[in-house]
Amino acid sequence: MHSIGAYTFRLVMAGLIVGMSTGTAFAYLDPGTGSIILQVLLGGVAGLLLAGKLYWHRLLIMLGIRREEEVASTSNAPQDVQIDAATRK
Amino acid sequence: MQPPASEALSELAPAPGRERIPGPSAATAEPGSFRDRNGAVFYRDGEILRGISAKALANWERLAAAPFFQEFTARGSIVRTERLPADEARSFGEWAAVLRHEKVPFISYPYEWTFGMLKDAALLHLDLMQAALGAGLILKDSSAYNIQWRGAQPVFIDIPSFEVLGKGEPWVGYRQFCELFLYPLFLQAYKGVDYRPWLRGQIDGIPAGILRPLLSARDLIRPGVLLHVLAQDSLQRRYADKPQNVRSSIAKAGFDKQLIVRNVEGLRKIVAGLKPGGSKTVWADYDRTHSYDQAEFEAKCAFVREASRHRRWRMAWDLGCNTGTFSRLIAEQANHVVSMDGDWMVIEHLYQAQQSRPDRQKILPLVVNLSDPSPAQGWRGLERRSLPERGRPELTLCLALIHHIVISANIPMRDFIGWLAALGTSLVIEFVSRSDEMVQTLLANKDDQYGDYEQDQFEACLAEHYRIRADQTLKGGKRHIYFCTPKSEP
Numbered sequence: 001m002h003s004i005g006a007y008t009f010r011l012v013m014a015g016l017i018v019g020m021s022t023g024t025a026f027a028y029l030d031p032g033t034g035s036i037i038l039q040v041l042l043g044g045v046a047g048l049l050l051a052g053k054l055y056w057h058r059l060l061i062m063l064g065i066r067r068e069e070e071v072a073s074t075s076n077a078p079q080d081v082q083i084d085a086a087t088r089k
Numbered sequence: 090m091q092p093p094a095s096e097a098l099s100e101l102a103p104a105p106g107r108e109r110i111p112g113p114s115a116a117t118a119e120p121g122s123f124r125d126r127n128g129a130v131f132y133r134d135g136e137i138l139r140g141i142s143a144k145a146l147a148n149w150e151r152l153a154a155a156p157f158f159q160e161f162t163a164r165g166s167i168v169r170t171e172r173l174p175a176d177e178a179r180s181f182g183e184w185a186a187v188l189r190h191e192k193v194p195f196i197s198y199p200y201e202w203t204f205g206m207l208k209d210a211a212l213l214h215l216d217l218m219q220a221a222l223g224a225g226l227i228l229k230d231s232s233a234y235n236i237q238w239r240g241a242q243p244v245f246i247d248i249p250s251f252e253v254l255g256k257g258e259p260w261v262g263y264r265q266f267c268e269l270f271l272y273p274l275f276l277q278a279y280k281g282v283d284y285r286p287w288l289r290g291q292i293d294g295i296p297a298g299i300l301r302p303l304l305s306a307r308d309l310i311r312p313g314v315l316l317h318v319l320a321q322d323s324l325q326r327r328y329a330d331k332p333q334n335v336r337s338s339i340a341k342a343g344f345d346k347q348l349i350v351r352n353v354e355g356l357r358k359i360v361a362g363l364k365p366g367g368s369k370t371v372w373a374d375y376d377r378t379h380s381y382d383q384a385e386f387e388a389k390c391a392f393v394r395e396a397s398r399h400r401r402w403r404m405a406w407d408l409g410c411n412t413g414t415f416s417r418l419i420a421e422q423a424n425h426v427v428s429m430d431g432d433w434m435v436i437e438h439l440y441q442a443q444q445s446r447p448d449r450q451k452i453l454p455l456v457v458n459l460s461d462p463s464p465a466q467g468w469r470g471l472e473r474r475s476l477p478e479r480g481r482p483e484l485t486l487c488l489a490l491i492h493h494i495v496i497s498a499n500i501p502m503r504d505f506i507g508w509l510a511a512l513g514t515s516l517v518i519e520f521v522s523r524s525d526e527m528v529q530t531l532l533a534n535k536d537d538q539y540g541d542y543e544q545d546q547f548e549a550c551l552a553e554h555y556r557i558r559a560d561q562t563l564k565g566g567k568r569h570i571y572f573c574t575p576k577s578e579p
Binding site for chain 1: 127264265316321326329335339342344348349355
């Protein structure tokens with residue numbers, strides 16, 4: 001069972017996740033944008049860390065410390081993946 | 090991938106809409122197999138074949154080598170599948186390869202399953218997800234129609250649904266899992282509402298936005314509701330009209346397989362804990378009484394057993410099967426039995442009881458109201474088939490049912506016997522006379538407009554279509570049982 005607090009936290013996180021890149025469709029079944037975002041939140045601790053990382057980047061953009069392009073390239077950087085992977089050990 | 094509407098139809102004449110496709114001999118395409126362009130099901134000489142694309146072939150090769158696939162297949166949880174030799178496959182046209190599947194005895198749909206069946210099907214799906222993820226694969230869709238039954242054992246049939254999981258890819262079938270498994274189970278477990286009419290009404294299941302308004306404040310604390318229903322509905326609404334490619338964004342941010350594993354584990358825990366709501370006694374102590382005394386009941390059993398020994402039956406139907414006593418009797422002489430009753434509690438009882446019996450793989454219990462059986466539906470009315478189109482039996486049992494059909498459902502007796510006769514099967518049928526207390530109960534508050542409901546008229550109806558081979562009076566003359574074979578048979 002999930003507490004209301006955890007739920008609200010996850011929901012707020014969800015609202016801050018979505019990136020802006022475009023690409024082609026991959027499957028005959030539409031997974032649903034909202035349902036994909038939710039999967040980050042349903043991914044346990046690793047999911048919350050991923051949500052937190054995405055939130056942090058959005059925050060930097062809002063504060064003008066970082067620009068949109070930098071977020072995309074940073075997210076692509078191998079060290080990001082490694083950091084994320086390390087947190088799951 | 091959406092599954093074929095039926096994999097058991099190969100012994101029947103092609104239905105309308107099934108097109109002939111190139112092949113060494115007459116092959117017909119399955120009209121319900123079209124959603125995923127990476128494959129298509131067709132039938133030839135009693136075989137179920139599936140053409141697959143080059144992409145699907147690469148996935149199949151990876152799957153066929155995976156130990157989990159071999160284990161699940163060995164224990165009967167995945168349909169046995171082999172690849173046709175290349176020279177044989179070439180004759181089927183442009184497919185990269187052709188697979189041959191084992192035949193499932195009788196195709197059924199989730200709106201005919203009990204709560205326990207849908208739950209076990211969901212658990213099998215999640216188990217396959219877990220095993221596949223461990224091997225770097227995933228099930229790309231989550232249609233409940235991808236699971237069928239060998240008796241009371243669930244079997245996964247949609248082999249091309251297994252595909253290699255790309256790096257950073259989410260679980261594309263998650264929403265579909267919710268709509269076709271989780272929400273219907275929630276509806277029954279949390280609201281005590283029968284999900285079958287909902288699934289029969291919408292081929293793609295119950296969307297989060299439909300379930301959400303039905304939930305009360307109290308339901309919000311039930312396992313799975315906040316995130317899988319409320320949050321999902323909110324997020325779907327929030328992003329419904331936005332063109333972002335979230336899949337790429339999340340992949341770039343480092344979305345990982347472990348997140349899917351956690352989600353699947355969480356879902357498994359939720360589903361495993363679900364119990365059917367609105368039924369305090371559940372099926373543990375459920376045992377419907379019958380109106381026979383023991384000696385008379387044994388006489389009835391002896392008649393049915395004797396009739397079933399007339400020959401060996403490939404498939405038998407037990408209509409109005411109750412808790413399945415007679416289904417088990419005829420299963421001794423039949424390869425497969427489909428047991429149907431409109432009361433989901435007795436079918437649940439039968440399903441659960443079958444789990445520990447040696448004839449578990451022979452008897453398929455289904456919730457079917459014969460006065461309103463599942464129709465043909467879906468695209469062009471061909472994706473899902475009506476009951477008789479899915480494979481007819483050779484023997485039909487119709488015990489203590491006719492009074493419900495004629496008096497409760499107002500179906501003329503002649504029509505009903507005509508419908509049975511159109512199945513072209515042998516028949517064991519019981520006539521329940523007006524002196525029987527069950528009939529008197531049904532008539533207690535109704536206008537008696539059933540002048541035709543008399544034994545002599547019943548026998549006249551039977552004689553139009555059947556040869557009566559044996560009959561016997563039961564219950565002190567209140568009932569009469571008949572064994573008949575079609576007139577067309579020698």
